[in-house]
Amino acid sequence: MTDQAVAPPTKLDGAVFKIAGVVVLGAIMSILDITVVSVALPTFQTEFDATYAQVAWTMTGYTLALATVIPLSGWAADRFGTKRLYMLALLLFTMGSALCATAGSIEQLVAFRVLQGLGGGMLMPIGMTIMTRAAGPQRIGRLMAVLGVPMLLGPIAGPILGGWLIEAASWQWVFLINVPIGAIGLVYAQFALPKDEPHPAESFDFVGMLMLSPGLALFLFGVSSLPETGTITAAKVWIPMLAGSALVIGFVLYSFRRTHPLLDLRLFRNRNLSVASISLFVFIIAFMGAGLLFPSYFLQVRGESTLHAGLLMAPQGLGAMLTMPIAGTLADRVPVGRTVPFAMSLIALGFFTFTQVGTDTSYVLLCGSLFVMGLGMGGTMMPIMTSALRTLAGHEVARGSTLVNILQQIGGSIGSAIMSVILTSRLNGSAPIPGLNNPRTGEPITEAGAAIASQHGQQLPVEPSVIQRGLEFVADSFASTFWVGFILVLATFIPIAFLPRKREPAPHATGSGGDRTEATVLVH
Template structure:
């Protein structure tokens, strides 16, 4: 097959048929369960503290434990798919996630809840990479953009819909329902997948890379565990952060050396010889750090500075989701015809423009202005995530897709955790810095001087409002870092293909294991 102009592409190659759409529905259901559950639980932290008599650190383990289980199981995706088949692994993942959800709702202590959350994570960690493998096989390389648009929707909307759903369930029903709601979805997803997915599969009689497993899974888990401690400590310069992160990095480095020397590694790092995949993963790393890291700032600003409830904070984020829904299907389909580069560059530019007004946040910034900025960001996000995911896998041969999908998910999960840790520390540092600076000014000001500071806009009219002004300024300063990181994403994005990506058959031979 030769590369052809976009206009020569046959319609059936770029349009999703009924069969692919049906399969996409299965995968999206699984992705929604896995991704939405992360943000739904994040809004229940105070509820868990009150319900189980624990502190913030204890409640945070309901999120940390889930993340660590994800990190441990994602590297197994490619091997599990080859050994047992994507359908069997997907069905098993749905069962584990649904069972974990039911047990979480029955938990009588924080320790049991954390344990059951980890069981959820073991199932949830396989849903996305296995789902990508299923969709890629069903659609083929010519329609990767369109199918990735389907997968990108829950990835982008999860952080927005989660607080709304979680807040509603907790306020109107009880915390148990943030887990019970997964049961009907899980049952539907299992039956749907059992009926729809192809069961013709001859499992490979290959053995697992035990050394690779013992290096990579605990390495990722320890690294992410260390990063998660930075939010609690408010700094990276802590033994709680540095020790596990350093051990994790050492194990990951050991895996890299092992994987490049062994014939059949757990995760084939030789795929990095593929220029398109390598560029896409670098772009994804920078984008995920900036996007998923800065996303956590919005609900904290709405709740902590503006005094909104959890559900209202989620609703205020809705313009971002609406913007993404506008551009994501269009970018997905046109990426198949025109290549990902143009859309990623345009999307990153829109995100940057949408972040600029947020660098000037105050305690009374208009919600209309914030909503407009979020909508512009959403437009950019819809043009960015899907093309990056598409370019990462579109150039791979079918036998390489399982490893490529696993690499993409490991990259996305790790980068998201780095972004969350980075912006948590930045916000904590800026909050402390702005408060200390403000106190230094006000402590030396006479009554007349304070009146002048109020007139100049440096100090609030009422002393009790001082913290909110300082906090808003701290958020604005943190968004400056988000702007810089988003702008830096342009560098790797510039090297993404700006014409239709030729199928893998036209690619030069790759080093295979």
């Protein structure tokens, strides 16, 4: 009896959910850690007597480590097997978390964060490979909905958890909380993940690694330096970006001449993967940029605590939780080109409210808008990823998921940098207060700076009218920046218009060595 004679299952069974539990646990650790640490940056400044630029390296170092290791994931999954590699990544991440809690200086903390990133960078692409192999192409939409929970809820739950841990315990617990979760994950993975045999047939592409990994790291370093310098003309920005771009372009040209390149760009010949990847890239730029702005508005304009700002973001997560399971089921039955535009319309509708924000905009209106955005987000990201991976055969999944994760990482860094630079440049346009200077830098304090300081309990010798004028300027700056985010959201409609509107056949056997073959799913 052939494989095709057996009707493939359409519902997720217990064996698949058991595997999904391991992968979701790792994804939650990796994604939550990014947003939890962002809340702790002011605490790091105080604890280590460091500048904001120095503590920001705890985020940048982690991001650069991700960019360095993600391209290796596809080759390493074939060479060592997905189960071994996933457990190694989980171990590295857990060890890095424990070491971060012991850091006695900002330099040590950054170094340990890099170790964390080396593990965290492999968790998502290898986890996606394990899950798609376990479910098969017929159930990938439902599976992506499961994996999408930590991806969409992480940026929302992170500030809440981080704020609570810092207030209730200490900054060390931002990292220590990962240790017991990682230990449980390792034991769980040992028993739950299916054993797969390595396929070390392909030689490692050292030349490709020497071009792509440093190229991505240099490019993202330049992008990440934009908020600090405020201009793309700064040497710290354009030199790494130019050098990184040259290395990446060199890798692209080189990879098409090699039989087994580090990153298989030939997969982009698959129209579904290409269109979905472009759609996801543009969406991530808008989504990550907006994710940075929303809590900042509540903190800087409305004077909320970190914990309250995180709680105000909760409606977005609730909306995503409602639509994500529905979107996952629909993605297996209805072409994503018919559902994603509707979901993106909800995001655009909710986002527009924030282009009108002021100093006293109704929380009911803002939370309602976040809820509507959440409804749209739950029906956008995972269906797009489903479209990207559905038509890939079993041996292509690891490479395809690596491509998708790299695009997400680059898009997220670009989105965050764009929004930070625009908001910072707007705030720097505020009028200085005569005779009032920063005691550390000697630079004049602006009306916007005084307003933000007053929202966080700092008393400055200025008139209430100056504070109010500064608050209005800060709110206008956020509104202007939200307009940029809104335009990026609208731009996403261009690539998603080309998403498939007809059912695509699953990968099938062709008999050709270079073409797709049936994805054999083995669940032990």
